[in-house]
Amino acid sequence: MSLTTDIDYGTPASTSEKLVTLTIDGMRVSVPEGTSIMRAAMEVGNKIPKLCATDMLDAFGSCRLCLVEIEGRNGTPASCTTPVAEGIVVKTQTERLKQIRKGVMELYISDHPLDCLTCSANGDCELQEMAGVVGLREVRYGYDGENHTKMGKDESNPYFTYEKSKCIVCNRCVRACEEVQGTFALTISGRGFDSRVSPGMDENFLTSECVSCGACVQSCPTATLNEKAMFDIGTPEHAVVTTCAYCGVGCAFKAEMRGDELVRMVPYKDGKANRGHSCVKGRFAYGYASHKDRILKPMIRSSIHEPWKEVSYEEAIQYAASEFKRIQEKYGKRAVGGITSSRCTNEETYLVQKLIRGGFGNNNVDTCARVCHSPTGYGLSQTYGTSAGTQDFDSVEKADVVLIIGANPTDGHPVFGSRLKKRLRGGAKLIVIDPRRTDIVRSPHVEAAYHLALKPGTNVAMVTALAHVIVTEGLVNEAFVRERCDWDDFQEWAAFVADARHSPESVEKYTQVPAEQVRKAARLYATGGNGAIYYGLGVTEHSQGSTTVMAIANLAMATGNIGREGVGVNPLRGQNNVQGSCDMGSFPHELPGYRHISDDATRAAFEAMWGVHLDDEPGLRIPNMFDAAVEGTYKGMYVQGEDILQSDPDTKHVSAGLAALECLVVQDLFLNETANYAHVFLPGCTFLEKDGTFTNAERRIQRVRKVMAPKNGYADWEVTLMLADAMGFKMDYAHPSEIMDEIAALTPAFTGVSYQKLEELGSVQWPCNEKAPTGTPVMHIDGFVRGKGKFMLTEYVPTDERTGPRFPLLLTTGRILSQYNVGAQTRRTANVAWHPEDVLEIHPHDAENRGIRDGDVVKLESRSGATSLKAVISERVAPGVVYTTFHHPVTQANVVTTDFSDWATNCPEYKVTAVQVSPSNGPTPWQEEYEDLSKKSRRIAVEAAE
Amino acid sequence: MSHSTAEKLVYMANQIATAFAQQQHTAAVDATRTHIRKFWDPRMRAKIAEHVAAGGEGLSPVAKEALEGLPPVKAA
Ligand code: SF4
Ligand code: SF4
Ligand code: SF4
Ligand code: FES
Numbered sequence A: 001m002s003l004t005t006d007i008d009y010g011t012p013a014s015t016s017e018k019l020v021t022l023t024i025d026g027m028r029v030s031v032p033e034g035t036s037i038m039r040a041a042m043e044v045g046n047k048i049p050k051l052c053a054t055d056m057l058d059a060f061g062s063c064r065l066c067l068v069e070i071e072g073r074n075g076t077p078a079s080c081t082t083p084v085a086e087g088i089v090v091k092t093q094t095e096r097l098k099q100i101r102k103g104v105m106e107l108y109i110s111d112h113p114l115d116c117l118t119c120s121a122n123g124d125c126e127l128q129e130m131a132g133v134v135g136l137r138e139v140r141y142g143y144d145g146e147n148h149t150k151m152g153k154d155e156s157n158p159y160f161t162y163e164k165s166k167c168i169v170c171n172r173c174v175r176a177c178e179e180v181q182g183t184f185a186l187t188i189s190g191r192g193f194d195s196r197v198s199p200g201m202d203e204n205f206l207t208s209e210c211v212s213c214g215a216c217v218q219s220c221p222t223a224t225l226n227e228k229a230m231f232d233i234g235t236p237e238h239a240v241v242t243t244c245a246y247c248g249v250g251c252a253f254k255a256e257m258r259g260d261e262l263v264r265m266v267p268y269k270d271g272k273a274n275r276g277h278s279c280v281k282g283r284f285a286y287g288y289a290s291h292k293d294r295i296l297k298p299m300i301r302s303s304i305h306e307p308w309k310e311v312s313y314e315e316a317i318q319y320a321a322s323e324f325k326r327i328q329e330k331y332g333k334r335a336v337g338g339i340t341s342s343r344c345t346n347e348e349t350y351l352v353q354k355l356i357r358g359g360f361g362n363n364n365v366d367t368c369a370r371v372c373h374s375p376t377g378y379g380l381s382q383t384y385g386t387s388a389g390t391q392d393f394d395s396v397e398k399a400d401v402v403l404i405i406g407a408n409p410t411d412g413h414p415v416f417g418s419r420l421k422k423r424l425r426g427g428a429k430l431i432v433i434d435p436r437r438t439d440i441v442r443s444p445h446v447e448a449a450y451h452l453a454l455k456p457g458t459n460v461a462m463v464t465a466l467a468h469v470i471v472t473e474g475l476v477n478e479a480f481v482r483e484r485c486d487w488d489d490f491q492e493w494a495a496f497v498a499d500a501r502h503s504p505e506s507v508e509k510y511t512q513v514p515a516e517q518v519r520k521a522a523r524l525y526a527t528g529g530n531g532a533i534y535y536g537l538g539v540t541e542h543s544q545g546s547t548t549v550m551a552i553a554n555l556a557m558a559t560g561n562i563g564r565e566g567v568g569v570n571p572l573r574g575q576n577n578v579q580g581s582c583d584m585g586s587f588p589h590e591l592p593g594y595r596h597i598s599d600d601a602t603r604a605a606f607e608a609m610w611g612v613h614l615d616d617e618p619g620l621r622i623p624n625m626f627d628a629a630v631e632g633t634y635k636g637m638y639v640q641g642e643d644i645l646q647s648d649p650d651t652k653h654v655s656a657g658l659a660a661l662e663c664l665v666v667q668d669l670f671l672n673e674t675a676n677y678a679h680v681f682l683p684g685c686t687f688l689e690k691d692g693t694f695t696n697a698e699r700r701i702q703r704v705r706k707v708m709a710p711k712n713g714y715a716d717w718e719v720t721l722m723l724a725d726a727m728g729f730k731m732d733y734a735h736p737s738e739i740m741d742e743i744a745a746l747t748p749a750f751t752g753v754s755y756q757k758l759e760e761l762g763s764v765q766w767p768c769n770e771k772a773p774t775g776t777p778v779m780h781i782d783g784f785v786r787g788k789g790k791f792m793l794t795e796y797v798p799t800d801e802r803t804g805p806r807f808p809l810l811l812t813t814g815r816i817l818s819q820y821n822v823g824a825q826t827r828r829t830a831n832v833a834w835h836p837e838d839v840l841e842i843h844p845h846d847a848e849n850r851g852i853r854d855g856d857v858v859k860l861e862s863r864s865g866a867t868s869l870k871a872v873i874s875e876r877v878a879p880g881v882v883y884t885t886f887h888h889p890v891t892q893a894n895v896v897t898t899d900f901s902d903w904a905t906n907c908p909e910y911k912v913t914a915v916q917v918s919p920s921n922g923p924t925p926w927q928e929e930y931e932d933l934s935k936k937s938r939r940i941a942v943e944a945a946e
Numbered sequence B: 001m002s003h004s005t006a007e008k009l010v011y012m013a014n015q016i017a018t019a020f021a022q023q024q025h026t027a028a029v030d031a032t033r034t035h036i037r038k039f040w041d042p043r044m045r046a047k048i049a050e051h052v053a054a055g056g057e058g059l060s061p062v063a064k065e066a067l068e069g070l071p072p073v074k075a076a
Helices: A037-043 A095-110 A126-133 A172-181 A215-219 A228-232 A280-284 A313-331 A346-360 A374-383 A393-398 A414-425 A459-472 A478-484 A487-498 A504-511 A515-527 A545-558 A578-583 A600-610 A622-631 A651-659 A716-726 A736-746 A755-761 A844-849 A925-937 B005-019 B025-039 B042-053 B061-068
Strands: A019-024 A027-032 A089-091 A160-163 A186-189 A196-199 A225-227 A238-243 A252-258 A261-267 A336-340 A365-367 A401-405 A429-433 A450-452 A531-535 A569-571 A636-640 A663-668 A680-683 A692-695 A700-704 A763-765 A809-814 A839-842 A857-861 A866-873 A881-885 A913-919
Touching (some): A095 A126, A160 A228, A172 A186, A215 A225, A228 A261, A261 A280, A313 A336, A313 A636, A313 A663, A313 A680, A336 A346, A346 A365, A346 A600, A346 A636, A346 A692, A346 A716, A346 A736, A365 A578, A374 A545, A374 A569, A393 A414, A401 A414, A401 A515, A429 A459, A450 A515, A459 A487, A459 A504, A459 A515, A459 A545, A487 A545, A504 A515, A578 A692, A600 A736, A622 A651, A622 B005, A663 A716, A692 A736, A736 A755, A839 A844, A839 A857, A866 A925, B005 B042, B005 B061, B025 B061, B042 B061
Parallel strands (some): A019 A089, A336 A365, A336 A636, A401 A429, A401 A531, A429 A450, A531 A569, A636 A663, A809 A881
Antiparallel strands (some): A019 A027, A160 A225, A186 A196, A238 A252, A252 A261, A692 A700, A700 A763, A809 A913, A839 A881, A857 A866
């Protein structure tokens, strides 16, 4: 259920362009062909009673409450399942209809426990509402019917309850789980009055296939499936539209509030990225915002061996600024820098890079995109001229063949995953290139045509082999290439990929994928209609990450799969604002809008606006910062909203770098792992407590709206302003909208963006400027941003990370649905019910060789370090490959990952590490030492009582 | 890989040169040089320049040639 203020049209909108005109209750209305009578009536404000219909789902026609009469037709058809027709005359309210509806309601009510006054859905219940709407005043069957209250409640899910007795078997939840979420977890069991919804075979919700997306809860018209918060708090009284702060899908939500207490998050139907759906994180996992671990007061200490001391903002900021100034005085201007956050708003990341460039006077600014999608930026700008995905999410609905490379959308980008599955159920074909058998490879009603389970680290060989087949079998779209791409480059590339060394047969020795499979997959992608590529960190986080991105871009150009709906090259971005933080100039070599710092004209524009002189030399990238710190030329750093110690590879090297800093300022919600090495802690605020914008993976800029005051006193952007001021670089903004105005004034792709426009349109996709005043859903329609598309040569170079006798297995890393990134937020919510710890997936064959049983604690070791964690025996991974996640600091999977990185961008090679796995009986020495350090480092001095 | 900065930079420069190795020799040298000029901070460029001046041990021919033509680093 959602707030009554939302209009429910009863059935989904029709996409037909042909209009049909009919008369409803004397009013003429024109609607697209295929629209239901119910929806057409709602268009003229006429709300036909309904129970089993809702506009998120296809019509079902089971409750018989929505009957209408049509002149000249017999009977009383259901308006939800009956489409409009030209010229028909419909009546929605007649004596006969009234009587039938009352009868239907009487039946529903006769076996329903009528405890409305104490019911959690009271005031927000469609059954209750319909009883009123149809004028039900008595129940002829009496109220003594079986009311099923003995059926009990399933409270196993941490966020919602299932109260069987209140189920009216409208099937809305079952359909939501199938149509919207695509999980197929629910069925109807039992017969007649006893039939009820049930998760799986007599299981409870928690142990069933349910992924807790909440779509069923949202669709339930009664209290049967209801948020626990509705029991605890009561119904909300106002709602504010905002954007999820977890993943790069960027779901829009209504934060439903009672006063300044958040009651629940309901996915916003008008959200263009999510279309009214969400996952367990965005909908339910916001409890971290009020978690007791949140640090609400600034703290300082002169050494990381001392306990923290709580101080005023003024004192903390003055201390940080004086330290930065002292360091610059002593070690030079370029001895300090900072890291912007992909979780913070565009406005906040813009300010942090502005502070570093303008206030610190150097370009040592980087962002966590360094360790995820920096190769996307490099690869797509080389080939197409722009650092972003080419499509909107809606585009998947027009795709015929979907090629997924190194991405796990059902876990990493769940709402996009659901939309993709819907299209696959609708008939699109699927090719998956991934070392692991991810859920999308096979799930209810979805099965990949080809799963190319390649050996980690061989992406370039694989994608180049696909190109080989396309070129040598004459599948190139020559007309497209001649018109849109540089023909000379193409010819050089075609000759390159056609060489026998790139054939599927030749590269089989690297990829371990049968050549015939590769050939068939290439043919399908090239000839199956609209081909759309989606890729993730399994592409970028390799020593040849940038090369694979270019190889993918080549493939789309060669087959003409770019520049219209249904096709394209789509990086699935990890964090909520990775796209935005890159757009906002978070990289050390470029100003906002991806313009190189050495470009005099661009620098001049920023210098004029900011009133400072800018350094024209690129700054340090994150891994270079750690190297420089260890070497002694980099001494101070401001880190906003990132936990680099846990998220970055080769933890021991990172910790050595952090320990070498003389001043580390961490701004975060919690004392995260990085803060163990910090000297100044500035409390951060959550997305619920500030205004701003996020930009999702489809370049969509959406508003984040403040629904409560910051618990720590200030929004993050305000804290950055204070620090800048203390550094002697005054920045003056009264509201984040003014920061956006400055961004728009300085950035060509953003000139049309303003908070006012976002109010009017809901969201816009950049480029948004004079040429595209309402934004750009699909890019490169008439030509590439760089002019002609550029084919790049992509030679496979095996990584230097090799298995051998000491480290015979390959470790690859990833993420799971219920946890987010380093887990700082999700670990502090009830989501731990699904993933209490990181585990190591290992193939039965490898486990048996090592005497490892399911559930054993094992030691995972590489040349970088060792950790211990629980083993799970699984055939999802191939023999020779092991897999884990990095959500929990006790495991610290990154102790094991190495410092190899992408040749172009230094994006770390998280996805390939040679390891050994052996039985173990407890934590490794590193884990123990680190645990000890963390405990000591998190001490906060208690003020002596007066 | 060792954590000594010079060795690491040599490794990175070679990686870049290898990525462009399929191009004609001069184009590969130019692309490597431009890449390093564009993305490496001055202290990294100064450090590798020192290494080149000292003989450039471990650098691939393309990387070495690219670095020999790298413009000198200005003081901050
Ligand atoms: S589910 Fe609706 S009708 Fe049933 S008891 Fe609750 S409020 Fe009343
Ligand atoms: S929460 Fe989502 S996955 Fe679980 S039963 Fe409901 S719709 Fe299905
Ligand atoms: S985490 Fe991603 S998919 Fe889930 S609700 Fe948030 S934006 Fe949507
Ligand atoms: S709403 Fe039409 S049959 Fe239920």
